[in-house]
Amino acid sequence: MRKKGRAVPEWLNSPIWSAPPPAPAPPDPYGADLAPPLPLKPPPTPVLDTPVPPPPSYEQAVRGRERGDGEEEGGAGAAALRAHLLADFKAALSKKVVNMGELRRLACLGVPDGGAGVRPVVWKLLLGYLPTDRGLWPYELEKKRNQYSAYKEEFLLNPSEKLRRIEESKLSRKKEINIERTGLLPRLKVTNEEHPLSSGKSSLWNQYFQESEILEQIDRDVKRTHPDLPFFSAKSNQESLRRILIIFSKLNPSIRYVQGMNEVLAPLFYVFKNDPDPSSSASAEADTYFCFVELLSGFRDNYCKHLDNSSVGIRSTLSKLSQLLKRHDEELWRHMEVTTKVYPQYYAFRWITLLLTMEFSFNVCIHIWDALLGDPEGPPDTLMRVCCAMLILVRKRLLAGDFTANIQLLQHYPATNIDHLLHIANRLRGTVAS
Amino acid sequence: MVLVLALGDLHIPHRAPDLPAKFKSMLVPGKIQHIICTGNLCIKEVHDYLKSLCPDLHITRGEYDEDTRYSETKTLTIGQFKLGLCHGHQVVPWGDLDSLAMLQRQLDVDILVTGHTHQFKAYKHEGGVVINPGSATGAYSSITYDVNPSFVLMDIDGLRVVVYVYELIDGEVKVDKIDFKKTATTIHA
Numbered sequence: 001m002r003k004k005g006r007a008v009p010e011w012l013n014s015p016i017w018s019a020p021p022p023a024p025a026p027p028d029p030y031g032a033d034l035a036p037p038l039p040l041k042p043p044p045t046p047v048l049d050t051p052v053p054p055p056p057s058y059e060q061a062v063r064g065r066e067r068g069d070g071e072e073e074g075g076a077g078a079a080a081l082r083a084h085l086l087a088d089f090k091a092a093l094s095k096k097v098v099n100m101g102e103l104r105r106l107a108c109l110g111v112p113d114g115g116a117g118v119r120p121v122v123w124k125l126l127l128g129y130l131p132t133d134r135g136l137w138p139y140e141l142e143k144k145r146n147q148y149s150a151y152k153e154e155f156l157l158n159p160s161e162k163l164r165r166i167e168e169s170k171l172s173r174k175k176e177i178n179i180e181r182t183g184l185l186p187r188l189k190v191t192n193e194e195h196p197l198s199s200g201k202s203s204l205w206n207q208y209f210q211e212s213e214i215l216e217q218i219d220r221d222v223k224r225t226h227p228d229l230p231f232f233s234a235k236s237n238q239e240s241l242r243r244i245l246i247i248f249s250k251l252n253p254s255i256r257y258v259q260g261m262n263e264v265l266a267p268l269f270y271v272f273k274n275d276p277d278p279s280s281s282a283s284a285e286a287d288t289y290f291c292f293v294e295l296l297s298g299f300r301d302n303y304c305k306h307l308d309n310s311s312v313g314i315r316s317t318l319s320k321l322s323q324l325l326k327r328h329d330e331e332l333w334r335h336m337e338v339t340t341k342v343y344p345q346y347y348a349f350r351w352i353t354l355l356l357t358m359e360f361s362f363n364v365c366i367h368i369w370d371a372l373l374g375d376p377e378g379p380p381d382t383l384m385r386v387c388c389a390m391l392i393l394v395r396k397r398l399l400a401g402d403f404t405a406n407i408q409l410l411q412h413y414p415a416t417n418i419d420h421l422l423h424i425a426n427r428l429r430g431t432v433a434s
Numbered sequence: 435m436v437l438v439l440a441l442g443d444l445h446i447p448h449r450a451p452d453l454p455a456k457f458k459s460m461l462v463p464g465k466i467q468h469i470i471c472t473g474n475l476c477i478k479e480v481h482d483y484l485k486s487l488c489p490d491l492h493i494t495r496g497e498y499d500e501d502t503r504y505s506e507t508k509t510l511t512i513g514q515f516k517l518g519l520c521h522g523h524q525v526v527p528w529g530d531l532d533s534l535a536m537l538q539r540q541l542d543v544d545i546l547v548t549g550h551t552h553q554f555k556a557y558k559h560e561g562g563v564v565i566n567p568g569s570a571t572g573a574y575s576s577i578t579y580d581v582n583p584s585f586v587l588m589d590i591d592g593l594r595v596v597v598y599v600y601e602l603i604d605g606e607v608k609v610d611k612i613d614f615k616k617t618a619t620t621i622h623a
Contacts, residue, residue: 160435160591185556185563187599190609195598196437196587197460209465 082112089118098125098132107374108426110367110419119370120275123268126373127294129287141283148247148286155250156243159204163194211250214257218245221262229362231270240273240285241265244292258303260350263357265292267366295355295373298380302353317352317384318344324388328428332395340403347410351387355379359390359413371422377429389424436513437465439488441585442472442521442549443569445498446480450571454583456607457570457600463487466587468512472549472567473521474498496521496550509541513590514616518543522550522566528577529566535559544616545588545595552581554599556612563614565597572602593617 089111092103107126111119124130129144130137157165193200200206222241226232232241244265249257268291272284280287296303307313321344326333336342350358355372357365368386375382391398393416398406439461446452453461466488473496475481481501485491495504508519518541525533529551538546544562552575554568568584575581583602588595597612 158435160589160596163596164591164594182559183557185558185612185614187556187610187612190598190611193609195600195609195611196465196589197598197600199460212464 085109086112086118089122093118093121093125096134098134100125100132101376104374104376108371108422110370110422117276119366120272120277120280122370123271123373124287124291127291129291129294141287144290145283145286148289151247151251151289152243155247159196159208162204214249215246217259218242218249218257218262221245221259225262225266226362229270231273232266237269237273240288241269244269244285244289247289248292255300255303258353260354261296261303263354264296267357267362267369268292268295270362271366295379298378299353299355314349314353315345317380318348321348321352321384321387324384324428325391328388329392329395332391332398335399336391336406340401340406342403342406342410346407348387350411351390352383355383356386360415360418364415364418367418368422371425382425385425385428386421388428389421392424393421436467436590438468438470438512438517438588438590439466439585440470440472440547440565440567440588441570442567443474443496443552443573443575444480444571445474445476445569445573446571448476448498449573453571454602456602456605457583457585460600460607461487468492468510470508470510470517470519470547472496472519472547473504474549476500492519494519494521497523507537507541509543514593515545515590515595516543518546520546520548522548529553529555531557531559531564534564535561538562538564547586551575551577553578554582554584554586554601556597556599558614568601 085106088106092098092106103122103125107122111122121130125132129140131140193203194205195203196205198206219242222238222245225238225241231237241262245257245261248261265288269284269288272288272291273281275281275284301307301312302314302317304313309315322333322337325336356368359365360368372379372382372386377385390413391410394409394414397409401409444450444453452458463486468490469484469488469492471484471491471493473494475484475493476496476498477500481491481493492508492510493504494508495502495506506520506524510517510519518538520537520541522528522534525537525548527533534546534548534557537548538561546562546564548564548566549569551566552569552573553566555564555566557564565586565588567586569575569581570583570585572581572583585600587598587600589598593616595614595616597614599610599612601608601610
């Protein structure tokens with residue numbers, strides 16, 4: 001039956017979208033080796049007339065995993081792919097001046113799990129923390145890490161300690177005060193209203209108490225981050241996360257701290273801290289801070305309350321998602337928005353503000369971030385496409401469901417094959433901006 | 435960084451109706467971790483008000499207190515310091531520093547907080563420091579009518595204490611501070 005206006009592209013109606021995730025690919029949260037598909041074909045035009053099956057290598061890789069180590073060709077196929085990809089990454093990273101285009105292309109395929117130590121460097125390059133010229137790396141790292149230490153000095157002391165340091169720097173110039181054995185203690189004047197009960201604007205104490213609410217919130221959220229992972233239960237890691245978020249909130253008064261930033265921070269810190277290179281791992285906190293700032297720069301407007309209803313805030317982002325869906329799958333869009341009234345703000349709010357960290361298991365999320373960070377279109381647009389792809393992937397179930405069922409489904413997004421998802425997202429390339 | 439409020443000798447409602455407005459506006463809940471009160475509140479309403487500022491409240495019995503259940507002396511440990519609390523009318527002569535030093539040695543504390551004289555004093559001797567926060571309402575004492583409302587806020591940070599003295603002089607709040615440190619055995623300024 002032909003609808004008026006644009007027909008639904010044939011490839012969307014292909015049965016592959018409704019296939020359940022292949023059974024032998026369990027979403028193993030720790031260390032699953034997902035063999036990425038072969039390099040993608042050049043980006044296709046948005047409207048296609050012929051149904052396109054998923055890349056053939058993916059099927060081979062799946063079959064390889066199905067049969068386990070017994071079958072030579074299948075198992076070897078998957079392992080060979082991984083080794084090949086790892087070699088590609090290492091080659092790209094060992095060049096004197098890293099070719100960003102090549103790196104991005106590789107990153108979109110996903111960093112293979114076998115090569116630990118590759119991912120932290122790749123992410124740092126993709127986020128612009130490390131310059132492309134390898135020779136500059138030591139200098140840049142040194143500079144940034146020193147800057148972070150300076151931030152810690154400035155922002156993490158409580159007023160008592162700050163005032164003591166100021167005094168000590170003054171007193172060191174005077175000679176030692178005579179230590180009296182008995183007598184009235186000398187009274188000193190208090191300058192600038194620097195006392196704990198002060199309500200003066202410039203008072204360190206006043207500022208401290210006003211910020212204490214934010215600090216408490218950060219504290220609570222850090223303790224709740226990924227309680228199932230032992231990495232995040234370690235006190236030292238929690239302290240690092242806390243410090244990063246406090247410094248961020250002080251340096252960004254316009255958005256301060258918003259609940260959920262801890263979730264965005266978690267994968268970054270995890271990847272950098274688990275870098276097998278000891279010097280990188282030791283400075284993971286500083287590196288994570290700057291990469292976090294960089295990552296959030298594309299999404300800042302989503303967190304600013306005042307911009308909620310403006311043309312750049314979270315609402316407009318959600319409506320962009322809606323438009324994107326409408327462009328690619330009008331039938332689904334109509335069913336969601338008009339018939340069942342499942343608006344994006346009910347499900348996509350969390351997808352967008354947390355960058356999908358809560359929709360998938362931790363390891364899967366890191367794989368998605370490989371593509372998110374690597375895509376030349378940039379994280380915000382790529383995220384849009386991935387969200388749209390998530391909707392399209394379950395379209396059969398959505399079309400069959402009513403409001404309640406759909407909300408349930410989307411708020412607890414089912415485990416799916418990530419390569420599949422990223423493949424669909426890739427096909428929507430080039431359509432977000434317009 | 436622990437903030438401890440020391441005050442006393444309010445004599446509400448007998449000698450004064452309430453704390454001065456300027457003091458009340460400064461004392462808001464959420465900033466202070468402990469309150470130590472030398473005594474002579476005198477009624478339950480004042481006790482409840484202080485409790486609303488901070489749940490950790492320590493009071494010793496003054497001679498006019500209507501609640502008889504407060505103890506005569508109290509000792510507590512905050513951070514690295516031992517604090518002793520006593521109203522002071524028991525120590526005769528009132529306000530005599532040698533006698534207070536005796537009490538301090540008896541209680542074995544680094545900082546002794548007493549009241550009754552309604553005059554602020556911070557005094558150091560070999561055994562430690564004696565602090566008298568004065569009267570928070572400026573109520574007249576057994577000795578004199580000329581009393582300025584005052585109280586004390588101590589910032590205990592490790593081995594160092596900064597004592598902020600708040601006094602209401604001619605309707606204006608004046609803040610001074612006193613600094614002293616503790617070594618392993620003694621206290622020195």
